[in-house]
Amino acid sequence: xxxxxxxxxxxxxxxxxxxxxxxxxxxxxxxxxxxxxxxxxxxxxxxxxxxxxxxxxxxxxxxxxxxxxxxxxxxxxxxxxxxxxxxxxxxxxxxxxxxxxxxxxxxxxxxxxxxxxxxxxxxxxxxxxxxxxxxxxxxxxxxxxxxxxxxxxxxxxxxxxxxxxxxxxxxxxxxxxxxxxxxxxxxxxxxxxxxxxxxxxxxxxxxxxxxxxxxxxxxxxxxxxxxxxxxxxxxxxxxxxxxxxxxxxxxxxxxxxxxxxxxxxxxxxxxxxxxxxxxxxxxxxxxxxxxxxxxxxxxxxxxxxxxxxxxxxxxxxxxxxxxxxxxxxxxxxxxxxxxxxxxxxxxxxxxxxxxxxxxxxxxxxxxxxxxxxxxxxxxxxxxxxxxxxxxxxxxxxxxxxxxxxxxxxxxxxxxxxxxxxxxxxxxxxxxxxxxxxxxxxxxxxxxxxxxxxxxxxxxxxxxxxxxxxxxxxxxxxxxxxxxxxxxxxxxx
Amino acid sequence: xxxxxxxxxxxxxxxxxxxxxxxxxxxxxxxxxxxxxxxxxxxxxxxxxxxxxxxxxxxxxxxxxxxxxxxxxxxxxxxxxxxxxxxxxxxxxxxxxxxxxxxxxxxxxxxxxxxxxxxxxxxxxxxxxxxxxxxxxxxxxxxxxxxxxxxxxxxxxxxxxxxxxxxxxxxxxxxxxxxxxxxxxxxxxxxxxxxxxxxxxxxxxxxxxxxxxxxxxxxxxxxxxxxxxxxxxxxxxxxxxxxxxxxxxxxxxxxxxxxxxxxxxxxxxxxxxxxxxxxxxxxxxxxxxxxxxxxxxxxxxxxxxxxxxxxxxxxxxxxxxxxxxxxxxxxxxxxxxxxxxxxxxxxxxxxxxxxxxxxxxxxxxxxxxxxxxxxxxxxxxxxxxxxxxxxxxxxxxxxxxxxxxxxxxxxxxxxxxxxxxxxxxxxxxxxxxxxxxxxxxxxxxxxxxxxxxxxxxxxxxxxxxxxxxxxxxxxxxxxxxxxxxxxxxxxx
Numbered sequence: 001x002x003x004x005x006x007x008x009x010x011x012x013x014x015x016x017x018x019x020x021x022x023x024x025x026x027x028x029x030x031x032x033x034x035x036x037x038x039x040x041x042x043x044x045x046x047x048x049x050x051x052x053x054x055x056x057x058x059x060x061x062x063x064x065x066x067x068x069x070x071x072x073x074x075x076x077x078x079x080x081x082x083x084x085x086x087x088x089x090x091x092x093x094x095x096x097x098x099x100x101x102x103x104x105x106x107x108x109x110x111x112x113x114x115x116x117x118x119x120x121x122x123x124x125x126x127x128x129x130x131x132x133x134x135x136x137x138x139x140x141x142x143x144x145x146x147x148x149x150x151x152x153x154x155x156x157x158x159x160x161x162x163x164x165x166x167x168x169x170x171x172x173x174x175x176x177x178x179x180x181x182x183x184x185x186x187x188x189x190x191x192x193x194x195x196x197x198x199x200x201x202x203x204x205x206x207x208x209x210x211x212x213x214x215x216x217x218x219x220x221x222x223x224x225x226x227x228x229x230x231x232x233x234x235x236x237x238x239x240x241x242x243x244x245x246x247x248x249x250x251x252x253x254x255x256x257x258x259x260x261x262x263x264x265x266x267x268x269x270x271x272x273x274x275x276x277x278x279x280x281x282x283x284x285x286x287x288x289x290x291x292x293x294x295x296x297x298x299x300x301x302x303x304x305x306x307x308x309x310x311x312x313x314x315x316x317x318x319x320x321x322x323x324x325x326x327x328x329x330x331x332x333x334x335x336x337x338x339x340x341x342x343x344x345x346x347x348x349x350x351x352x353x354x355x356x357x358x359x360x361x362x363x364x365x366x367x368x369x370x371x372x373x374x375x376x377x378x379x380x381x382x383x384x385x386x387x388x389x390x391x392x393x394x395x396x397x398x399x400x401x402x403x404x405x406x407x408x409x410x411x412x413x414x415x416x417x418x419x420x421x422x423x424x425x426x427x428x429x430x431x432x433x434x435x436x437x438x439x440x441x442x443x444x445x446x447x448x449x450x451x452x453x454x455x456x457x458x459x460x461x462x463x464x465x466x467x468x469x470x471x472x473x474x475x476x477x478x479x480x481x482x483x484x485x486x487x488x489x490x491x492x
Numbered sequence: 493x494x495x496x497x498x499x500x501x502x503x504x505x506x507x508x509x510x511x512x513x514x515x516x517x518x519x520x521x522x523x524x525x526x527x528x529x530x531x532x533x534x535x536x537x538x539x540x541x542x543x544x545x546x547x548x549x550x551x552x553x554x555x556x557x558x559x560x561x562x563x564x565x566x567x568x569x570x571x572x573x574x575x576x577x578x579x580x581x582x583x584x585x586x587x588x589x590x591x592x593x594x595x596x597x598x599x600x601x602x603x604x605x606x607x608x609x610x611x612x613x614x615x616x617x618x619x620x621x622x623x624x625x626x627x628x629x630x631x632x633x634x635x636x637x638x639x640x641x642x643x644x645x646x647x648x649x650x651x652x653x654x655x656x657x658x659x660x661x662x663x664x665x666x667x668x669x670x671x672x673x674x675x676x677x678x679x680x681x682x683x684x685x686x687x688x689x690x691x692x693x694x695x696x697x698x699x700x701x702x703x704x705x706x707x708x709x710x711x712x713x714x715x716x717x718x719x720x721x722x723x724x725x726x727x728x729x730x731x732x733x734x735x736x737x738x739x740x741x742x743x744x745x746x747x748x749x750x751x752x753x754x755x756x757x758x759x760x761x762x763x764x765x766x767x768x769x770x771x772x773x774x775x776x777x778x779x780x781x782x783x784x785x786x787x788x789x790x791x792x793x794x795x796x797x798x799x800x801x802x803x804x805x806x807x808x809x810x811x812x813x814x815x816x817x818x819x820x821x822x823x824x825x826x827x828x829x830x831x832x833x834x835x836x837x838x839x840x841x842x843x844x845x846x847x848x849x850x851x852x853x854x855x856x857x858x859x860x861x862x863x864x865x866x867x868x869x870x871x872x873x874x875x876x877x878x879x880x881x882x883x884x885x886x887x888x889x890x891x892x893x894x895x896x897x898x899x900x901x902x903x904x905x906x907x908x909x910x911x912x913x914x915x916x917x918x919x920x921x922x923x924x925x926x927x928x929x930x931x932x933x934x935x936x937x938x939x940x941x942x943x944x945x946x947x948x949x950x951x952x953x954x955x956x957x958x959x960x961x962x963x964x965x966x967x968x969x970x971x972x973x974x975x976x977x978x979x980x981x982x983x984x
Contacts, residue, residue, distance in 0.1 A: 070774030212605035282562030
């Protein structure tokens with residue numbers, strides 16, 4: 001193909017790209033797709049400039065850049081040539097496609113990649129969706145953002161430049177110290193700062209625990225119904241989640257021993273079972289810890305919302321009564337402050353601290369310093385406690401509104417039992433209802449209600465809806481329940 | 493044991509804990525360690541209060557809390573009793589320790605956990621260590637933090653409350669759009685926002701790619717010498733890193749085919765090989781892409797610092813000339829802005845986009861919104877380009893100072909070749925030197941110099957030191973080189 005033809009199709013684009021880059025790109029493509037062959041001589045920059053109606057500098061810059069990248073050579077004196085590049089490499093895409101159509105012999109994804117890809121989790125969490133009764137979201141509108149950003153601004157000035165380099169991957173030390181104080185005082189968790197690993201929320205902590213403590217193929221007990229995120233984290237790490245039924249004392253250790261006697265780990269939410277709200281009894285707690293000690297297994301204690309206990313102090317964590325160092329305690333600030341902060345933490349037994357620090361380092365080298373420093377100050381100055389006190393009152397009021405108005409407006413159609421803790425409650429439907437169908441019909445009326453069976457793998461409970469109340473004003477709760485009564489009253 | 497004895501050892505602590513909590517904790521411990529037995533009756537709250545010299549309210553609060561947690565029961569009228577709890581569960585820790593000493597039959601860590609724990613990476617990155625010639629750190633002192641925090645403050649106000657809920661795990665859409673523009677313009681990378689996954693820096697991106705694309709036990713080519721972080725990420729995901737030698741054109745594909753013909757992935761730094769600085773030739777690039785297409789394997793292109801090319805436009809990325817969708821492109825803002833931000837990104841082929849989005853979701857549900865939004869504005873408003881222009885000049889000056897003063901002060905003892913790109917250069921020692929020993933002796937004089945052999949597994953190069961220059965003023969560079977001359981001049 002003649003040089004002239006190669007430049008024939010060049011059309012200048014009227015965009016922000018300088019002309020020399022457009023020319024560079026045009027020649028590069030011509031070489032890559034074989035229009036310009038190895039060894040072919042190009043016109044001089046002067047001739048090319050004249051031909052294309054551009055300045056000579058433009059042509060020279062394009063040539064220089066192509067030479068720097070290895071497309072052209074011999075630029076001085078003797079003329080400019082397309083570099084000698086093995087033709088089979090150069091024209092690879094085109095030639096292969098003709099001679100031997102590429103047949104995908106291997107799957108694109110690894111085995112674990114295929115598992116991840118097949119998980120059916122919510123594909124996109126739309127933030128427009130914070131409306132009744134989407135669960136799992138705190139009262140964002142009542143968070144003291146002004147104070148938060150003031151603290152952040154202060155910390156940004158006082159941290160010093162070096163803090164913005166690479167820090168300790170396991171977390172900013174003052175934050176880990178503040179969490180130790182907070183946990184000791186309010187959760188009965190006893191630990192040292194070295195045992196704290198700051199994570200991107202509970203999800204990452206779950207993954208690290210599965211990765212470091214269990215081998216691929218090992219089994220783990222999960223509550224059923226239970227938190228889907230835990231099952232997904234296990235799948236990601238090739239652990240077999242084995243659903244275990246609940247009773248009024250929490251996860252049934254007896255049933256679990258039948259279901260999966262060889263399990264190496266139990267994932268539990270003892271303070272406030274997600275989503276049913278059952279509090280694990282002391283006797284059950286001791287039974288679980290005994291199992292872990294005997295089995296040399298592990299208990300993952302997810303304490304995602306126990307800060308919001310309305311009557312009295314929150315129940316002490318499992319971690320505090322375990323004497324065999326078999327509990328990994330997981331906490332988060334997503335529910336206490338706001339989810340977009342993406343800061344959680346795990347408390348690991350002393351013998352595991354170094355391995356988890358190491359794993360966090362090789363996983364992502366740690367979290368952003370500024371939000372860690374802001375959070376540390378928020379804890380140290382008692383602002384967290386003030387915020388929690390305010391939110392406890394607010395959430396209690398909102399839960400009461402949910403219980404009261406659902407009783408009044410929906411009666412037997414939706415029975416919401418009051419609960420002592422948390423950001424959500426279960427509304428029980430009449431036994432002959434299909435909660436998925438109800439949720440679907442509510443969804444059509446722009447009401448979000450998560451069907452309890454969506455949290456269930458095997459041990460079906462009565463039909464119910466998991467209803468978040470924390471971020472919704474009382475009027476909105478009442479108004480939404482009115483609309484729900486309309487939908488549910490129409491029968492199935 | 494008598495009740496009185498159980499309370500005998502109670503000593504009030506003069507700390508922030510209210511007395512009722514101290515009493516609660518004391519009784520709880522007495523029950524857990526068997527001092528108070530199941531079914532045993534406690535004194536009335538009135539009697540106990542008198543005995544201990546506290547108010548009756550204090551005693552009642554402690555009792556109520558213990559009852560709520562299941563330690564006590566029958567509080568109304570008939571008296572308060574220690575709950576019926578199976579003794580073998582309750583006294584488990586003590587009894588087991590006496591009757592059958594706990595023998596750890598299983599290892600604490602999983603197989604992969606043990607691998608992670610055995611990795612010999614730097615245990616603690618001390619931020620005091622930002623001094624010559626620690627590599628990998630940009631000029632933190634010259635970053636426009638004032639403008640950055642002003643942008644952050646603006647974004648914090650304009651984002652709206654809902655943005656602080658759960659967002660898109662793959663990243664804040666305006667940021668992904670801004671990165672697409674940036675890559676198209678300055679790196680020759682063509683992609684759509686859906687192909688971008690925002691990660692916690694390159695380290696997490698490396699892990700995700702290994703996890704999703706390779707099975708445990710698969711092999712991957714790595715450059716030798718090369719970036720240790722990549723090897724660590726592979727170990728974490730149970731991939732076998734296979735060191736491949738370099739030549740003047742970059743990684744030797746020919747040698748790689750000998751070393752590990754069945755490898756499924758190649759990790760490379762084509763724009764500026766880490767740490768030697770070699771730029772991969774066009775011919776080698778095409779050879780590597782051809783291999784990936786033939787093998788149905790993957791190229792991980794780590795483009796960690798190509799923004800800092802001093803002469804002309806940075807070389808176009810491998811991703812832009814690949815026509816078989818076999819390149820995963822990795823970028824980071826750690827070197828461009830500051831490491832503590834912990835934001836990087838990966839560009840994956842369209843067919844893999846959904847799987848990677850899903851994996852990021854189940855790994856940690858995404859990154860902090862505020863820093864993503866700030867970064868998006870920083871890119872959109874052209875501040876990134878302004879900053880890069882300033883830093884390019886600054887780094888070029890500093891590299892020139894390093895080259896000039898090392899020539900002048902150290903002569904043949906340390907030969908630093910000028911490089912077109914980056915934040916560091918290699919200083920070559922005389923052939924009979926041991927670079928580890930030299931680095932050790934410099935370390936004793938508070939000079940950080942990373943020995944090249946620390947980046948090497950198998951293919952030993954001439955002895956050298958990897959020397960960062962970006963964050964250090966010219967006077968500091970000169971003064972440090974003077975001290976180095978003193979150390980090296982003394983012979984081995």
